[in-house]
Amino acid sequence: MRVFKVLLMLVVVAVAAGVVGFRYWQAQLLSPLAIEKEQIFEVPRGASLTKVVSDLEAEGIIEASWPYKVWARLEPTAVNGLRAGEFRLTPGLNGRELVALLSSDEVVSYTLTVPEGWTFAQLRTAINVAPKLEHATQEMSTADLMTAIGAGDEKPEGRFFPDTYRYHKGVSDISLFKRAHKRMAITLEEVWANRDQGLPISSAYEALILASLIERETGAPEERGEIAGVFKRRLERGMRLQTDPTVIYGLGDDYDGSLSRADLRKPTPWNTYVITGLPPTPIAMPGRAALEAAVHPKPGDTYYFVAKGEGRHQFSRTLREHNNAVRRYILNRD
Incomplete structure (x- = not known):
């Protein structure tokens, strides 16, 4: 009987110790972490739980790594889904919430804004200096870059859609080029499929070229359709487009600002003061509105326009009207 009582007492003690230990373990996971202000923590690609919790402990974010290692043994599926990337840790976060965060899609993201009307050269420059990207294309030639994104021998100008793109640390710049290229291809296909009939252009690529001229010609959204209408009528009559942005693009580095x-x-x-018809490639990246204008030009009878300031234009039906407008807005201003 005495032995039985001793064994029973040992069992009771063991159970009590287990309960206390379990509660202590849970308390470790549920207590707020030592985060006094928002900070960024990075989970390296391919890092194990042991590596991550050791780093957390070394940075003083968690008090000890053992509760997480115990958790991994008891519930491996709960803690083995850590995702690589940067995560924003905030005050009040507890251990369980920390693991949930590091296993989520809530990685810190960055943005790259590509304005409408940028050239491919400007796009490459912006991507080359974008923070946190893996710059895989920085030393590539244009041809090699286009091959790397699966675009074959396409000319790059105009082939990338201007927009704001989000990414997280370690993403390859190739993926950004691919996303922008695919977005333009899809948008152009949609716009071309719904084009007006009887246009003086015969392919989606010509629509892209025309849209780039429209994009570079006006800063006033409401003018895009009218600019497109002028270009449509000039193309139909075999008149040269005579648009300054094509001259500037052709001059390249020789352009000095005037x-x-x-x-x-x-x-x-x-x-386009020298050639008849469209140039051989786009001269910039047009947005959707410029693409829509290219395939839905505004009806009218104007054939000329001149800048009158603040990104707007004076439209004219005849050369005489146009020359008068030039004197009014250009010569008098000089």
Whole structure:
């Protein structure tokens, strides 16, 4: 009987110790962590739970790593889904919430805004200096970059959709190029499928080229359709488009901020004062509104326009009206 009482007492003690230990373990996981202000913690790609909790302990975010290792043994599916990336840790977070966060999609994200009207060169520059990206394309030639994103021998100008793109640390810049390229391809396909009939352009690529001219010509959204209408009528009559942005694009690094008469006469493949019809490639990245304008030009009888300030234009039906407008808005201003 005495032995039985001793054994019973040992069992009671063991159970009590187990209960106390279990409660202590749970308390460790449920107590607020030592986070006094918001901070960023990164889970490296391929890191094990042991590595992550050791890093957390070393940074003083958690008091000890053993409760998490015990949790991993008891509930492996609950803690083995850690995701690589940066996470924003905030005061009041407890251990269980921490693991849930590090296993979630709530990675810290960054944004890259690509404005409408940018060139491919401007896009590459922006991506090359974007923080937290893996810059895999920085030393690539244009041809190699287009091959890397699966675009084959496409000319890059105009092929990327201007928008704001989100990404997280460690993402390859190739993925950003791919997303912007795919977005433009899808948008262009949708717009071209719903085009007006009887347009003086015969392919989606020509629509892309025309949209880039419209994008670069006006900063006033309500003018896009009218600009497109002028270009449509000029193309139908075989008139040269005579749009300054094509001259600037053709000059490249030789453009010094102003256009001279000699510049307007300088032969380049893009100079629409010299060539008839559309240039061989887009001159910028058009947004959806410019694409829509290119395939839904505004009806009218104007054939000319001149900048009158603040990104707006004066439209004219005849050359005489246009010359008068030029004197009014350009020559008098000079």
